[in-house]
Amino acid sequence: MSIxxxxxxxxxxxxxxxLAKWLVKEGDTVSSGDILAEIETDKATMEFEAVDEGKIAKILVPEGSDGVKVGTPIAILAGEGEEVSAIAPAPKPEAAPAPKAETPVAAPAPATPAPVAAAPVTAAARADSGDRIKASPLARRLAEAQGIDLSTLTGSGPGGRIVRADLGTAGGGAQAAHVARAAAAVASAPQPAGLQPVEAELAFTGGIPxxxxxxxxxxxxIARRLTESKxxxxxxxxxxxxxxxxxxxLRTELNAGLAxxxxxxxxxDMLIKALALALIEVPECNVSFAGxxxxxxxxxxxxxxxxxxxxxxxPIIVGAEAKAIxxxxxxxxxxxxxxKEGKLQPHEYQGGTASLSNMGMFGIKHFEAVINPPQGMIMAIGAGEKRPYxxxxxxxxxxxxSATGSFDHRAIDGADGARLMKTFKELIESPLGLVA
Incomplete structure (x- = not known):
């Protein structure tokens, strides 16, 4: 029986x-434990293993497909003794059309204004069904506001689609100025839910390559979680x-002994240990707010x-306060x-009670990090440099x-955050406490 x-x-x-990559093809025989595909999650690219034996009868979702919901059929496995050719492929799940955002959008050079568009629309500017003109929602609204007939334009977007840049030259210099002002107004207005990011982005890029x-x-x-955090x-x-x-x-002396x-x-490594010990000493900061x-x-x-x-x-150092440096x-x-190879397991990066972010290697003196929810704090580390002291x-x-602690003020009072920072500093300036 097929699976x-x-x-x-x-x-x-x-x-x-x-579904980043298929490692098998239709007709291949697989056994339990064989790697079938590489799947990209929100944190890493992970391997998908076969649980049953059989032959790959049909691949339903091609590699490179994104936004594939958990539980969606992606392939059919023929059971033992079952003819692959006898298996009818399951209907493919409906998927949103892949955005063509990666195609560079060509824009007319500023020094060479395009002539007023009067040529008939190319076939590429038409959709497959009927005579509907392919144009972005933003371009349609701007065209309507300026009284521009889209049928007189040739689209420069993906597949001949008419985009905002095409309207910029529709009526010469004066018309372009009106369109630019309209674009600014539209861009500042709330965008409809169906507006694609590339279309919103085109509202202010103008003719910039x-x-x-x-x-x-x-x-x-990352975008969603950091927005929610702030x-x-x-x-x-x-x-x-x-x-x-x-x-x-102390680091120099320890490295000589550990060589x-x-x-x-x-x-x-030493700052990770210092933060962990400080959190144990000031437990009021080793917390999460949960409603x-x-x-x-x-x-x-x-x-x-x-x-x-x-x-x-x-990635998480579990129980760092109890581990040797x-x-x-x-x-x-x-x-x-x-x-960096995308090979972490979920339990190795999901969780944690607090975070540490070090940008000192880039010469950054001071920064304020965004809290990684549901954690209650994050320590931002700047560069060590020679200063008057x-x-x-x-x-x-x-x-x-310089070190900056970002604290969730719903869960951690300022005085408790200050005690944690003071303890952290004492451990750094008297570092024998890190190896005691």
């Missing part, structure tokens, strides 16, 4: 994914400076921001390496680092 292979839920929060790139699932998730979480920011000289000296074991500690209750954590799981080609991911270093190296009532030169 429908369905889009799996590869993480607890996954609702849809991109540009390319609209389709968002990956990861970038969509809209829903009242952030409070607390910044202090810390003298790094003692920590840097034979192939371990090289980074400053970031009508406060979740208090008894362990410090530190999510560490790692930049990867498609965006950002936060050398263990944190090894684990962080492994997690960061697999994060008061030591024992005298002005000296020291390696100083």
């Amino acid at each position: 429908e292979l369905k889009m799996p839920a590869l993480s607890p929060t996954m609702e849809e994914g991109t 540009h390319e609209a790139v389709k968002l990956s699932n990861m970038r969509k998730t 809209q829903q979480i009242p952030h409070i920011y607390l910044t202090l400076d810390a003298n790094l000289d003692a920590l840097l000296k 034979s074991r192939g371990v090289k500690l980074s400053v970031n 009508d209750q406060l979740i208090k954590y008894g362990r410090a799981d530190i999510s560490v921001a790692v930049s990867i080609p498609n965006g950002l991911i936060t 050398s263990a944190i270093s090894k684990e962080m190296g492994d997690l960061a390496g697999r994060a 008061v030591i024992d009532d005298s002005l000296q030169i020291a390696t100083v680092m």
Whole structure:
């Protein structure tokens, strides 16, 4: 009996994914445990394994398809002794047409105005059904507002579609100025739900050469979660400076002793440990706001921001307060390496009780990070640099680092956040507490 292979839920929060690549083709025999496809979730590209044996009778969803809902049939597997040719393919699920946003939009050069359009519409500007003209909703509204007949225009968008840029030259210089003003008004007005991002973007790009790139699932998730965080979480920011000289000296001494074991500690490894210990010492900051209750954590799981080609991911050092710095270093190296290859498992990046984001390697002195919900805080680390610093009532030169804590003010009071920052600074400036 044939079996429908369905889009799996590869993480607890996954609702849809991109079928990035098929590793089998129709007619191939597969066994349990064989890798059938690579599926891109909102955080990583993961492998889809076969559970049953049989032959791939029909591939229903081609590779590269995005927005495939969990549970959607993606292929049919013929059972043992069943003829592949005898299996009728299941009806393909309706999918939204793939946006053609990645096609560069050609715009007329500013120095060479196009003549007033009077030529008949090309066949590409017409839809397949009837004589309906292919035009973006934005272009239609602008054309209606300016009294421009779309049938007199030739579209320069994907598939001959008429876009805002085509209206800019429809009536010469004066007409173009009117269209530009109308475009600005339309762009500032609320957009209808069906307006595609590329169409909204075209409202203000005008004749500037540009390319609209389709968002990956990861970038969509980052955009959604960070928007929700800034809209829903009242952030409070607390910044202090810390003298790094003692920590840097201890790091040098520890690395000399660990060299034979192939371990090289980074400053970031030591800061992860310091934040974890500070959260345990100030448990009022190791919390999450959950509506009508406060979740208090008894362990410090530190999510560490790692930049990867498609965006950002936060692998987790579980129970960092109880781990040696050398263990944190090894684990962080492994997690960061697999994060950049898209090979992290969901439990390795979902969760965490607080986050740490370090941009010091880019020379950034100070920044305010956005809280990663449902966590209650994130520590933003700036670059360590030589600065004038008061030591024992005298002005000296020291390696100083700025750190800024972002706190969810619904769950964490300013005084408690300040105590956490003070404890964090003390651990950095008296770093033997990190190895005690």
